[in-house]
Every structure is written in C-alpha cells, then in structure tokens.
Amino acid sequence: MQNLPIFMNLKDRPVLVVGGGTVAARKAELLLLAGAKVTVIAPRVRNEMQRMIEAGRVTWREQSFGPGVVRGFRIVIAATDNDAVNRLVFEECERHAIPVNVADQPELCSFILPSIVERGSITIAVSTGGRSPILARLLKARLETLIPAGFGVLADLLGRYRNAVKARFAELDERKHFWERMLDGPLVNLATSGRIVEAEQILERAIQDSAPATHGEVWLIGAGPGDPDLLTLKALRLLQQADVVVYDRLVPEAIINLARREAERIDVGKSMRRHTLPQDEINQLLVDLAKQGKRVARLKGGDPFIFGRGGEEMQAVIAAGLPCLAVPGITAAAGCAASAGIPLTHRDCAQSVRFVTGHTQKDDMGLDWRALVSEGQTLVFYMGLANVARICASLRAHGMRADMPAAVIERGTLPDQRVFSGTLATLPSIVRAEQPRSPSLIVVGEVVGLRERLGFITQPTHTASALFELCAA
Numbered sequence: 001m002q003n004l005p006i007f008m009n010l011k012d013r014p015v016l017v018v019g020g021g022t023v024a025a026r027k028a029e030l031l032l033l034a035g036a037k038v039t040v041i042a043p044r045v046r047n048e049m050q051r052m053i054e055a056g057r058v059t060w061r062e063q064s065f066g067p068g069v070v071r072g073f074r075i076v077i078a079a080t081d082n083d084a085v086n087r088l089v090f091e092e093c094e095r096h097a098i099p100v101n102v103a104d105q106p107e108l109c110s111f112i113l114p115s116i117v118e119r120g121s122i123t124i125a126v127s128t129g130g131r132s133p134i135l136a137r138l139l140k141a142r143l144e145t146l147i148p149a150g151f152g153v154l155a156d157l158l159g160r161y162r163n164a165v166k167a168r169f170a171e172l173d174e175r176k177h178f179w180e181r182m183l184d185g186p187l188v189n190l191a192t193s194g195r196i197v198e199a200e201q202i203l204e205r206a207i208q209d210s211a212p213a214t215h216g217e218v219w220l221i222g223a224g225p226g227d228p229d230l231l232t233l234k235a236l237r238l239l240q241q242a243d244v245v246v247y248d249r250l251v252p253e254a255i256i257n258l259a260r261r262e263a264e265r266i267d268v269g270k271s272m273r274r275h276t277l278p279q280d281e282i283n284q285l286l287v288d289l290a291k292q293g294k295r296v297a298r299l300k301g302g303d304p305f306i307f308g309r310g311g312e313e314m315q316a317v318i319a320a321g322l323p324c325l326a327v328p329g330i331t332a333a334a335g336c337a338a339s340a341g342i343p344l345t346h347r348d349c350a351q352s353v354r355f356v357t358g359h360t361q362k363d364d365m366g367l368d369w370r371a372l373v374s375e376g377q378t379l380v381f382y383m384g385l386a387n388v389a390r391i392c393a394s395l396r397a398h399g400m401r402a403d404m405p406a407a408v409i410e411r412g413t414l415p416d417q418r419v420f421s422g423t424l425a426t427l428p429s430i431v432r433a434e435q436p437r438s439p440s441l442i443v444v445g446e447v448v449g450l451r452e453r454l455g456f457i458t459q460p461t462h463t464a465s466a467l468f469e470l471c472a473a
C-alpha cells in the first residue's frame, strides 16, 4: 500500500494554509468543510481568500512563512508559487513531525488529499498514490453514479437504530444477520428516496418481530423514450437489483438487457389493439410477484405517470400493503423534442406546453379543442398517429391557422428516428405518404418552425451504447 488511508477528525483543531492564492483558498475551503480552524499565512492574498478573511471564516497572518511558524498546527497545507517557500514548509513540518501537503508536489507531501465522494456522513476517498489525480477524479465520477444520493440519509437512519438493535439482539452474529436482511430489503430504497417514516416502520417492525415476513417490493420505473442513455441513474440501479422485470412493448430490448442476467423477464407488452395482458391482470401479477418476496421492476416507456397507467398499478400495490416506489423517466415529449431540435417552450412563441392523448374512439376525441387552439402554447399528442388527420382538421376547425407548423416524430431518440415536419394543412398527407410507424408523437406549434430556423439537422442518433456495440463488433 502506497499510503495508509485514515480519516482525521479536524473539528475545531488548528490547521495552517501557507499561501493566499486561488489554490490556497480552495484548500482552506476543504479544511473548513471538515470543521477545522484555519489560519492562513501569506504576505498578500487574492480575492477568494480576501473574501474568506473578511467573512471571518479564516484567520490571516499577514507575513511571510518562516521557521517555527508551524508549531501547534495539526496539519499544514502549502500552496504558494515559490518553490523555496514550499520546500521550507515541508522541511519545517518534517522537523516537527506535522503532517504536510504541498499542492501538486507529491515529493513534498507526507500526506495526500484524496478525491472525495460524499454522502452525508459517508465519505469515500480515492487515491492513486499521487500518480494520477485525473484518474482518481475519473474513478470518483464512476462512484458518484453508483452510489445513490440518499445514502447519507440511510447511514443516519441505521445509526439511529444501532442501540435499539444492540439491545434486541445480544449476539454479534444475530445483529449482523439482522442488518444484512434489512439492507437487502425495501428499507434501502425507501430511505434513499426520502421515505423515512416508512423505512422506520420497517425497522421497528423487524426489531419487534424476530422473523419478519420478507416481503418483496415493486418499483414503477420510467424507462425513458427509448435511448438507453436516457435512463436515470436510479432506474439503472434498481434494474440491476430486480429479481423480475415486467415490461411493456415500448421498452427496447437494450434497456431490458440492463437487468441482471438471472432476473426473470415478463413481457406484458401492450400495443393499441393488442392487449396481451389486461390492466387488472398486470396489477395482480405485480402484487403476486412481490408477495412471493420478489423485487419487481415494472419497466414502462417514458414516464410511468404520463399516459402510462402507473397510477393504477401503484394503487393496486399499495392496497395490497406492499412497498411501491416510482422512478420518473424522461417522457416521450421531452425526449423526442430534444432529439428533433424542437424546444417545447420558447420565450417568443410558447409560454406553455400541453401533453394530450390522441387515442380515443369518440368523434370529437373527447378533447376541449377550444382550449387547445389558444395562442402561445405547444401541443404534444401522444398515441395520436392513427388520428393525425382528425387532430389537424379539428384544430383548424376551431380556428388554428392552416400553416401552423406541425411535426410527427417517429421512434424518437432511437437510432432510426425520423422527423416529418409540415403544417396542419400538409401533415396528414405527409403521414399518408411516409407511413411512420408507432411509436410516434405529434407536435403542433410555432416551436416546430424553430427547428429549421435553428438549422437543426436530424442525424441518426449514435448513442453511447450504440457506439459501444459498434466498437465491440
């Protein structure tokens, strides 16, 4: 081991920063985060440091560094642009056996400052032994994506129950098994999602009941519009924990394949005219699987709560007394608009945006057309492809101008995305000629015209995952 990792308690302890420049100020900030009492020694200071001094956050000794200065400090960090001073700081500290770090000079360090990943009371330090700070930063970035933001909250919660668990289970082994069981269950995701009361209930019940029922849980996960790179970190994490994945037709295989290899996969694929499994059977399936103790990832296209019947599934799961989490996804409107170069709102011409269902059998489609044609808004029709002619005709009949820009985005965000733009007058014939497939989204509004004005060029989207596949091939 190049360096021994230790975590030092510097709360209210005196530390010294030598130098008054930008780097010195950054080091001082870090030390302040650890609660240290920071003294800065420098004949002159720059803006950042000046502000810290004026705010009373650090104490300034307006002088040059000299022998004897380091005595009494727990650690010393030097960041001056003078090599001789930096070396002197190092030698002085070594003589007094005080840990010292000279910024960017590993040979003048008796300790190094690692890259840090922080989650509340949890700190993860990464070091390459001074060989490559950039590599350490890269590793840090990887860890940041792996560890849920709420892990600090989870640590605090577990900390609060430590004594109660100790009192309940006398044996170390018993306690270990208890915590392992808890950390393998719904507690983790509830706590990291901020649902502390429910997490506490689970802990309290488990402490009272020595053999608690190992209930599964259901996660309603938005899979986004298709491009796997548009998944949220949380969606990916849960997908990789799931015992079973229940998915819709809209979810591409590349996303389903992100689940664990051993996870069971159940297709409840729905298309407009082909309901493989009726909704109440899907609800029941989710409940049954979770009751068997399984962690169920219910993967839905886009966002689960936007035309996704996520609400009904959630109600069914909660009514069965099982934990249910919803993970938002990028809804088709947001995903398709971004990849087609259509800003959904724009200061000059669209102050609001409406998501509308275009799927209905009724003559007037059950929509409030008068409200839909009002000025300054963008309309996004989901499930409207089959009704595109009726949609365009109804908008015109209610007063929207015939040359209002309108577009169909087919398989938005996917590598074979196509965008057809025209106007309310021309879109139906364009659709007849080009025959876009499902899923397709219809966007109506001035913002569609911006696409050309912005000079946006539609290209096949080469997502990072597609590139990986290309490279692997």
Ligand code: SAH
Pocket: 224, 225, 226, 250, 300, 301, 302, 303, 304, 305, 306, 307, 308, 330, 331, 332, 333, 336, 381, 382, 383, 384, 409, 410, 411, 412, 413, 414, 438, 439, 440, 441, 442
């Ligand atoms: N919950 C989903 C919507 C489900 S309704 C969401 O939030 O996106 C299904 C409709 O979504 C489709 O008929 C289509 O209109 C739209 N849609 C979903 N993915 C799409 C995509 N990649 N490209 C275009 N439209 C899409």
